[in-house]
Structures are given as C-alpha cells and as structure tokens.
Amino acid sequence: MDEVASAFVPGHVTGFFTVDRDPDPTKAGSTGAGVTLTEGVTVEVEYAESSSLLLNGQPVEMGAVDRVLDALSVHATVRAETDLPVGAGFGVSGAVALGTALAANALYGSDLSENELVTVAHGAEVQAGTGLGDVVAQARGGMPIRLEPGGPHHGVLDGIPARGRVEYVSFGELDTTAVIEGDTDALDRAGEESRSLVVRKPNVEQFMYASRRFAREAGLLPDSVAEAVAAVGEAGGEAAMAMLGESVFALGRGLTEAGYDPAVCEVDVGGATLL
Amino acid sequence: MDEVASAFVPGHVTGFFTVDRDPDPTKAGSTGAGVTLTEGVTVEVEYAESSSLLLNGQPVEMGAVDRVLDALSVHATVRAETDLPVGAGFGVSGAVALGTALAANALYGSDLSENELVTVAHGAEVQAGTGLGDVVAQARGGMPIRLEPGGPHHGVLDGIPARGRVEYVSFGELDTTAVIEGDTDALDRAGEESRSLVVRKPNVEQFMYASRRFAREAGLLPDSVAEAVAAVGEAGGEAAMAMLGESVFALGRGLTEAGYDPAVCEVDVGGATLL
Numbered sequence: 001m002d003e004v005a006s007a008f009v010p011g012h013v014t015g016f017f018t019v020d021r022d023p024d025p026t027k028a029g030s031t032g033a034g035v036t037l038t039e040g041v042t043v044e045v046e047y048a049e050s051s052s053l054l055l056n057g058q059p060v061e062m063g064a065v066d067r068v069l070d071a072l073s074v075h076a077t078v079r080a081e082t083d084l085p086v087g088a089g090f091g092v093s094g095a096v097a098l099g100t101a102l103a104a105n106a107l108y109g110s111d112l113s114e115n116e117l118v119t120v121a122h123g124a125e126v127q128a129g130t131g132l133g134d135v136v137a138q139a140r141g142g143m144p145i146r147l148e149p150g151g152p153h154h155g156v157l158d159g160i161p162a163r164g165r166v167e168y169v170s171f172g173e174l175d176t177t178a179v180i181e182g183d184t185d186a187l188d189r190a191g192e193e194s195r196s197l198v199v200r201k202p203n204v205e206q207f208m209y210a211s212r213r214f215a216r217e218a219g220l221l222p223d224s225v226a227e228a229v230a231a232v233g234e235a236g237g238e239a240a241m242a243m244l245g246e247s248v249f250a251l252g253r254g255l256t257e258a259g260y261d262p263a264v265c266e267v268d269v270g271g272a273t274l275l
Numbered sequence: 276m277d278e279v280a281s282a283f284v285p286g287h288v289t290g291f292f293t294v295d296r297d298p299d300p301t302k303a304g305s306t307g308a309g310v311t312l313t314e315g316v317t318v319e320v321e322y323a324e325s326s327s328l329l330l331n332g333q334p335v336e337m338g339a340v341d342r343v344l345d346a347l348s349v350h351a352t353v354r355a356e357t358d359l360p361v362g363a364g365f366g367v368s369g370a371v372a373l374g375t376a377l378a379a380n381a382l383y384g385s386d387l388s389e390n391e392l393v394t395v396a397h398g399a400e401v402q403a404g405t406g407l408g409d410v411v412a413q414a415r416g417g418m419p420i421r422l423e424p425g426g427p428h429h430g431v432l433d434g435i436p437a438r439g440r441v442e443y444v445s446f447g448e449l450d451t452t453a454v455i456e457g458d459t460d461a462l463d464r465a466g467e468e469s470r471s472l473v474v475r476k477p478n479v480e481q482f483m484y485a486s487r488r489f490a491r492e493a494g495l496l497p498d499s500v501a502e503a504v505a506a507v508g509e510a511g512g513e514a515a516m517a518m519l520g521e522s523v524f525a526l527g528r529g530l531t532e533a534g535y536d537p538a539v540c541e542v543d544v545g546g547a548t549l550l
Contacts, residue, residue, distance in 0.1 A: 102436055113420065113477040114434035141545060145388065158427075159389035161377055163549045202388040270416060270545025274438045 004046045005107035006275040007099040010141060010268035011037035011084045012091035012134045013168070013242035013249045015211025016218075018191035019132060019184040020149035025123035029149035030132035032191055033198050033207055035249065036141050036268040037166055041082040041092060042275070043099025045107050048077040055080045055096070063128030064097035064121070071120045072101070074108050083263070085170035089245025094134030097121040098272050106274055114139070118272075119151040129177045141271030143207065145198060162204045163269065167255040167262035170247040171224040179220070179244055190217035204238075204251060211240035222246050231258040279321045280382035281550040282374040285416060285543035286312035286359045287366035287409045288443070288517035288524045290486025291493075293466035294407060294459040295424035300398035304424035305407035307466055308473050308482055310524065311416050311543040312441055316357040316367060317550070318374025320382050323352040330355045330371070338403030339372035339396070346395045347376070349383050358538070360445035364520025369409030372396040373547050381549055389414070393547075394426040404452045416546030418482065420473060437479045438544065442530040442537035445522040446499040454495070454519055465492035479513075479526060486515035497521050506533040 017032030051069050053060055054077075065078060078100050084090040098121040105112050112120070122135040136155050137144040142163070148156035179187075194210035212229060215221045221229075225241045228248040232239035237254025241247065248255065255262035292307030326344050328335055329352075340353060353375050359365040373396040380387050387395070397410040411430055412419040417438070423431035454462075469485035487504060490496045496504075500516045503523040507514035512529025516522065523530065530537035 105436060109478070111476050111478050112436070113474075114417065114436045116433075117436060142389065142548070152433075158391075161380060161387070161389045161392060161549060199388075201386050203384070203386050269548045273417070273544045274436060 002107065004044055005103040006042060006044045007102040007272060008040055008042050008275055009095035009099040009138050009272040010040040011095065012137045013037070013089055014133060015207060015240050015243065016191050016194035016214030017133060017243055018188045019180050025126040026119050026151040027149070027154045028126045028132070029122065029136070029155060031146045031149055031195055032133055033143065033145045033160070033195065034137055035143050035166060036138060036271065037265045038268045039084055039263065039265040040268065041080050041084065041095035041099055043096060043103055044079045045100060045103035046077045047107070048075050051075045053078045053080070055086070056082065062093055062096055064093055064124040064130055065100050067124035067127055068097050068100045068120055069104065071124065072104050072108065072110050074104055076104055085245065085247065087173035087245065088170040089174065089242035089247045091131065091134035091138060093130040094121070094125050094138055097125050098135050098138055102272060102274055115152040119153060122151040129181060131176060132180060139272050141268045143267060145202065158202070160202045160204060160207055163267045165252055165264065165266055166249060167253065167264050168242065168247060168249040169228065169255060169260050169262045170245055172246040174244045174246055176244045187218040190214045208238040208240050208251065215241040220244070228255070228260065234258070279319055280378040281317060281319045282377040282547060283315055283317050283550055284370035284374040284413050284547040285315040286370065287412045288312070288364055289408060290482060290515050290518065291466050291469035291489030292408060292518055293463045294455050300401040301394055301426040302424070302429045303401045303407070304397065304411070304426070304430060306421045306424055306470055307408055308418065308420040308435070308470065309412055310418050310441060311413060311546065312540050313543045314359055314538065314540040315543065316355050316359065316370035316374055318371060318378055319354045320375060320378035321352045322382070323350050326350045328353045328355070330361070331357065337368055337371055339368055339399040339405055340375050342399035342402055343372050343375045343395055344379065346399065347379050347383065347385050349379055351379055360520065360522065362448035362520065363445040364449065364517035364522045366406065366409035366413060368405040369396070369400050369413055372400050373410050373413055377547060377549055390427040394428060397426040404456060406451060407455060414547050416543045418542060420477065433477070435477045435479060435482055438542045440527055440539065440541055441524060442528065442539050443517065443522060443524040444503065444530060444535050444537045445520060447521040449519045449521055451519045462493040465489045483513040483515050483526065490516040503530070503535065509533070
C-alpha cells in the first residue's frame with residue numbers, strides 16, 4: 001500500500017451568495033455562484049500516529065481539516081501547498097478540507113463515494129464556520145451555480161457553460177466567520193436577486209453584473225476593491241469582488257488592462273480530483 | 276462573434292446498467308456505473324444555412340445530433356473527431372450529442388445552463404435510441420455511478436473516487452438499440468445487483484467485479500470478450516466488458532500484461548467542457 005496519497009482541489013471565488021442556516025450541517029450552506037480556478041491547493045496525506053497540518057510548510061490549525069480526519073476516523077500528516085492568497089476569498093480552507101477527504105479516503109481505503117467525501121468536507125467546513133459553499137463548488141469545477149444549499153444529498157448545482165482566463169489580485173483578508181454569523185438579511189435578499197438574474201441568463205456577462213450588484217447591495221465592498229472593479233470597467237473589462245476577501249477577480253485580461261499586476265489562471269474544468 | 280465553437284467530451288464505458296423507460300425522455304435513462312476516458316470526441320460547430328455532421332471527415336447521420344440542433348433551434352455544420360471505436364460501447368454518439376449542445380450554445384449565445392444542455396443532449400440520445408446513460412456520465416467525468424436514471428433534473432449521480440490508467444480493445448460493434456428496446460428483465464435484475472454491490476463499496480476492484488458479474492448474468496458476453504477478460508484475470512489484472520460493444524476495458528496495464536495491444540488513456544477528470 002502507498003504511504004501517501006494526494007489530491008488537487010481548485011480555488012473558488014464566489015461572486016454572490018446567501019447564508020442558509022440549518023442545524024444539520026449537510027443541509028446548511030449557501031446558494032450563489034462563482035468561478036473555480038486552475039490555481040488551487042495540492043493536498044498530500046501521509047500516515048501518522050497523531051494528526052498535524054502544514055500549509056505551505058508552516059504548521060497551522062484548520063477546524064475543518066480536524067473534523068474531516070475525525071469523520072474518517074484516521075490520523076494523518078496533511079501537507080497543503082498553494083499559491084492562492086489565504087483567508088482572502090479563494091476557498092483555501094474548503095480546498096484543504098476536501099483534498100484531505102479525497103486523499104485520506106484513498107490512503108486508508110475508507111471506501112467512501114465521491115458524494116460522501118464531499119458531504120464530509122462540506123459539513124466540516126460549515127461546522128468550523130469557515131465557509132458555506134466552496135466545497136460543493138470545488139467538487140464540481142467550472143463556474144458553479146448553487147441553486148439549493150447543502151452537501152450533495154441536499155444541495156442542487158448547475159453551471160454557467162463558459163471557460164477561459166481569470167485574473168485576480170488580493171489586497172487583504174476579510175473575516176468570513178464574522179459575516180456569515182452576523183445579521184445577513186440584506187445580504188440574503190441581494191444574493192437571491194443576483195441568483196435569479198443568473199438563473200434567467202446563465203452567461204458570463206450576467207454573472208459578473210450580478211456579482212457587482214450583490215457586493216454593492218449587500219454592503220460588503222471595501223474601497224480598495226470598489227476602486228479596482230471601477231478601473232477594470234473603465235478599461236472596458238469585467239471585474240467583481242471575491243467573497244469574502246479584500247480581493248478582485250476579472251475574466252479575460254481585465255485587471256492587466258486596467259494597469260494592475262494580477263495573478264493569472266483559467267477557469268478550472270474538472271473540479272477536485274485525486275492525483 | 277466567433278465563427279466556430281468547440282467542445283471536448285470524454286468517452287465513456289459502462290460496466291453495468293439497468294434500462295429505465297419513461298415517456299418523458301428527461302426521466303428515462305439507466306442506472307449503473309462506468310468509466311469516463313481522456314480519449315474522447317472533439318466537436319466543432321460552425322454556422323451554416325443547413326445542418327450537416329462529419330465524423331472523422333465522413334458525412335454521417337446521428338439522430339441525437341439532429342435533435343440537439345432542433346432543440347436549440349439552430350442550423351450548423353458539426354465536425355466530430357475521435358480515435359475511439361464507433362458503435363462499440365465507448366459513448367461516441369452521446370459525446371457528439373453533448374459536444375454539439377455545448378458548442379452550439381456558446382456559438383449562438385443560446386444562454387442555456389450546463390444542466391439544460393445536458394438535459395437536451397440526454398433527451399436527444401434517449402429519443403434516438405442510441406444510449407441511456409452516457410451523456411450524464413460524460414458531463415460529470417471520473418467514474419460515475421448512476422443511482423437514479425434521467426437527465427440532471429431527475430437523475431442522481433455519485434462517483435467512485437479513483438483515477439488512473441485505462442486500456443481498451445474493441446473486436447467489433449454491438450447493436451445498442453436492439454438490446455435496450457428488447458426484453459431487459461434479466462439485464463435489469465443483474466444491473467440492480469451490481470449497482471448495490473458498488474454502492475456498498477465504491478472502489479475500483481468492486482466496480483470491476485460487479486461489471487464482470489453483470490456481463491455474465493445479463494447474458495451479454497461475446498466469446499471474444501469473455502476470452503480477453505479471462506486472459507487479463509489470469510495475468511493478475513482486472514478487465515470487464517464495455518457495454519454495449521464487443522469491447523474490453525482494463526484498469527492499469529491489464530490488457531498489455533495479458534499480451535494484447537490495447538489503446539491506452541486515463542480516467543477523465545473533468546467531464547465535458549468547452550474548449
């Protein structure tokens with residue numbers, strides 16, 4: 001038997017969302033839409049007597065990862081590597097949780113199905129309070145629309161059939177937990193309106209428009225982000241805020257043409273996978 | 276606006292299945308499980324006054340493709356290229372139908388979602404009588420388990436979380452329409468039993484075992500296929516019959532080690548995608 005197993009999970013930026021609470025973490029989550037990224041997280045899981053997690057070589061704590069290992073009843077050394085900004089709206093915690101589930105299942109022969117592994121990682125992320133919709137989107141790939149909240153047994157996904165270049169910049173972190181555990185009435189209304197716009201017309205331009213509208217209506221737009229989104233618009237491009245970070249993403253060459261020096265990747269095609 | 280749009284759709288071999296008839300083609304389909312392949316079909320769609328289809332440069336008729344273009348209310352020249360054997364259990368007709376839906380939607384700005392495009396292609400394939408479960412599997416990628424039949428609004432999918440090398444050989448065609456429109460009682464019972472084996476233990480070895488068991492119980496095994504499957508088993512590998520073709524697939528190097536000269540690819544990760 002191999003000593004290690006590895007998985008890749010794409011990054012994910014959410015353009016708009018709702019907060020859907022439920023005592024059952026496999027039913028809780030969010031609706032909304034986003035973009036998965038070929039830039040993501042590689043997770044390597046190795047047998048160990050007690051569990052530990054290294055993110056880019058540094059020891060860190062992630063509640064979602066602890067919960068995934070507990071759910072599979074295993075101990076492991078988890079090594080996650082990523083070039084994505086951490087805590088800035090790129091779904092790194094969800095990616096580490098899902099990658100750990102996939103790789104640990106393969107290493108320990110736990111015989112869970114893909115849906116079961118996504119359920120474990122989604123529930124762990126919800127219970128840890130670090131995310132609501134990244135895991136199910138990262139499992140699918142592409143540009144996922146979350147029509148109904150929750151893990152694979154309850155949630156409903158669709159997708160915008162588009163691929164291409166994505167650019168992003170991050171100016172800093174935002175506290176996901178503080179936002180999703182606070183009063184989300186205005187946010188939920190804005191998220192529902194944006195979702196309905198994209199369901200009626202599931203194309204890229206509409207998604208970017210609905211995302212910008214959401215950031216404004218939900219009152220989540222930091223000045224730095226508003227400025228970058230406006231600059232891209234003035235340069236003839238399309239940008240929006242990555243929820244929830246002080247971060248901006250653009251399709252095509254939008255940020256470059258507005259004079260920024262963005263990271264560049266593509267819309268991810270495949271979603272999370274064993275390596 | 277571009278003059279052409281292209282999509283890639285993975286091949287798909289089914290290991291076992293049931294036939295689930297329904298007057299509504301979006302509810303009809305099959306349960307079962309299979310493997311999607313990095314070897315697949317590239318479909319290019321170009322504006323045209325009247326529709327035509329070329330498969331590897333040769334004019335052909337495919338009822339499913341006509342129906343997809345009708346559903347989108349467009350005319351197009353469709354060029355499909357593949358190295359897969361045609362009519363031999365590799366899902367070529369489903370791939371051409373789904374690739375046509377994705378590429379035509381992009382070219383003509385039809386603004387359908389991914390689920391809607393998969394629904395159109397699945398329904399077209401069912402109504403043409405050329406397949407029951409390839410399209411939804413090809414849209415997902417990986418090793419899909421079809422838990423409930425039908426398109427995305429009715430069907431339920433899961434997956435075996437495994438990746439790796441796949442080998443295949445084909446000795447000839449089998450008539451899918453004749454089998455799925457005939458008496459399928461024994462086949463359905465065998466398919467349900469195999470599905471239940473894989474749901475209980477969703478790993479690769481169990482899938483290959485359940486697939487061999489199905490081919491035998493359903494009485495579908497041609498001598499050429501039985502011989503190759505046995506030869507791979509004697510060489511210590513795992514092989515099964517590709518439904519519905521006179522074709523064999525093996526994971527890893529099974530066919531090579533049994534002395535065959537197979538085509539080689541990998542389990543596809545991403546499923547169908549625009550290029």
